[in-house]
Amino acid sequence: MRDPGLPSLDQLRVFIAVIDHGGFAHAARALHRTQSVISYTIANLEEQLNVALLDRSKRKPTLTEAGKALLADARAVSLKVDGMRARAKALSAGLEAEVSLVVDVMFSTCKLVRILHAFQKEFPTVSMRLRTEALGAVTELVADGTCRIGISGWMPGTPDVIERQACGFVTMVPVVAPDHPLAQIEGIVPTAVLREHTQLVLTDRSTLTAGQDFGVLALRDWRLGDLSSKHALLRNGIGWGNMPVEFVQWDLDAGRLVQLQIAEGNSFSFPLYVIRRGDEEPGPATRWLMQQFLELDQPGIPAPRNAREAGELAAAAAHAAHTSHGAGAPHAYHALADRQPLADLPRPPHAAAPAGMAVPAPIALRRR
16 A cells, blocks of 8 residues: 655645535635535545545535544644744734733733733733623634633633633632522531522623533523623622622622532632634734733742832832731732732721722733
């Protein structure tokens, strides 16, 4: 048997298009070619590789076992070439005029503001397009090219073209209004009782996770499109639900919300990732922005980069030392500088702070 030949990139992309679009005719329309050209290209590819890639005995061509194995290789080669072309384009174009970012609603607003404030100083000529979405909608906006990078949880069904890097996590806690029946139960709330009360659930605006539920325990649920609406309904006693602890910490301290003790756990971690398309090379400003999010997952706090930041941290340390001698509990801003576990953080000093107000955390931002 002869050795396989060397297939062309065009042949591989036609092969991928036939599978992705569900047949020769659909692939021909997508690639703006005739169906006969598509069929001829696939036949030549099979001849080159000396294997049958498609089973044509049915109305719709299906992958053979060899086709299934080689399709993954075809995708990998195509993505690598697209990535090389995108990198060359970015290198020749220089600094981008605009950066587009989509952030999951679970991500800390305070951290986001601090990062974007530093970005504005670092790249004053670069425009920012910022969107906030939930669940699969973040991935969908990155996958279709609307946004160059995203901060998202990892969703099932994520396209192969999406690359991810860890950038930390959000701690979620089940909460309810103090006058809600569930709040009157001492100790662990039985799952059977929990299921009888309406659960408020953040819904996915995309089709990526259609028909799938995340953390839904109740038999009855209300689906909400944004986190602020969910927060408002929780505070008014319309059901129970999971919320980022940073978002509701003021309410927990003030008694406007109560954390439930449930059998499934009193809290859970929602991991976050920086995601982007692997076939597109980010420009200098986008790479810098990605790095700031990635450094959130690094242990320890790097040394201050300038005198102003050193002064701020020194003042914070002095304040924390003062309050530890009977002047009251230190603010969470200073506690986070020492990287204490979230569960051990001191409570904010003003219980009457606005609902949903997040406690800022110090973030080390590195220059290019």
